[in-house]
Amino acid sequence: MRLTSVLSVPFAMVGRRTLDIATEMGGMTLMAGAILRRLFPPRVDGAELMRNLYNVGVKSFPIILVTGVFVGAIMVIQAGLYVEKYEATGFIGWGAGFATLREVSPIMIALMFNGRVGAKNTAEIGTMKVTEQVDALRTLAIDPVSYLIMPRFIAMVVMMTLLVVVGDATALIGGAFTSQFLLGVDVQLFFRSFVDLIHLEDFLLGVYKAITFGIAVGVVSCHFGITVTGGAVGVGRAVNDSVVASAIWIFVLNYVVTTLII
Amino acid sequence: MSAASKQVTHVEVPRDGVRIRCQGVSKYYRRTAVLDAVDLEVRDGTMLGLIGPGAAGKSLLVKIICGLVAPDEGHVFIDDIDVTRLRERELQALRMRLGMVFQNYALFDFMNVGENIALPLRMEGRSSETSIRNRVAEVLEQVALPGIQDKMPRELSGGMKKRVSFVRAVVRRPPIVIYDDPTGGLDPVTSAKIFRLLSDMKAQGTTSITISHDLDGIRPLCDQWLLIEHGKTLFSGDTSAIDQCETPYVRQFWRGEPA
């Protein structure tokens, strides 16, 4: 190989990667557009929606509870370092609650949700694609976006939002018990500082984030699922790409929503 | 509503009787032609046998006919409507008159057998739940699988899956049906049952394309034949013509002689 062609290798790789990313961004935009068009007026299969709400919600409930408790606990432990130093026990509920509601709970729950529901969604839709079930839907004159994607998308947005609220609640309970048993701060004192100092906006910011994260995981996981090619290997690759792309979107949107609303 | 979508909801057999027509259909993957200018015609009420070795492009051709894959060149007409020019919405309407049995069953794995078969009827939204249930029971009985509504696809044998897939494709009684290898991998007894079904469908006036390697099974059923290899047409014509065809490869394939 000539030197010039050797030198061009990294550029070619960067170029190809950039093209790939541009293609996926285009695909995600198309998916978002297809979903949007079927939202007004809503074209969704009712039975499929119920099935997906159940699958997404009920099956991710346990991991969200576990995540929530540990998020609350760790926030109290971290805040506890300063609370003990400055003897500011009256602020522990606020300190832990503020960060939990606004940042940590939405992010952690969205990432767990992405790993569980988003990955499963890409795998399921991708498997249906490579086993020609999506083609079968089309030959039966059924629109795969209305029938497959819409119920999953709506279920993911609704459940992400609900689960963040549930996660907030369990995090606070976890936090309160941790401060009682680890720092000796009374549970009542914890909740008093929380109620006095936390505003509705703190909670709502987390909810807005949950909605945008739900939309992101929904669009991304459906896009990577429906565009799978190359059999079982392709499904594995798509699941991987989907989880990574969703996680990036979660962090980017977290930044955007935070700066827009503050 | 565009002229095309008005047309697709109104079924009319073309005057010349040709319900499926392909003109110069080509498809390329990585610049090699996997279908090379294929022509075909299927007349109303007849069956075309689409034959050829593995990877000849048979499955791809029927997917193009159903509008699942867009060809790179050429046109496909269903009842004189150019499939390659329709948008997905209009294609959906056109597909109401098509049924397709996939080579690998393509049953919906998250639904039981009954739901699989009922889905096209439910989505059509014209029948009551009771009449749908009755119809599902009736068609399952016709393929000698009574009472398996509650089974999941993964619990079925290959032959049962083929029959369920067949039933799902024809439950709406489409006038045109495409069978992609309906007896592939099945034992002779089950194959015979399936060929009986195809024969019944034909007797009811269905227009169809059948892909099969079981030439003895489809020989009595098909009126016309298309033999392709590597996407190229090696033979196209009726049964007596293929019987008399002297091209060595066609003879070998047709009579199952070793090369």
Ligand SMILES: Nc1ncnc2c1ncn2[C@@H]1O[C@H](COP(=O)(O)OP(=O)(O)O)[C@@H](O)[C@H]1O
């Ligand atoms: N989506 C695709 N991408 C790349 N190649 C394909 C695709 N679909 C079909 N092919 C190729 O087209 C050829 C014909 O395939 P197929 O129609 O399945 O053959 P047959 O059904 O006659 O056995 C094969 O060589 C296959 O590899």
Ligand SMILES: [Mg+2]
């Ligand atoms: Mg095939």
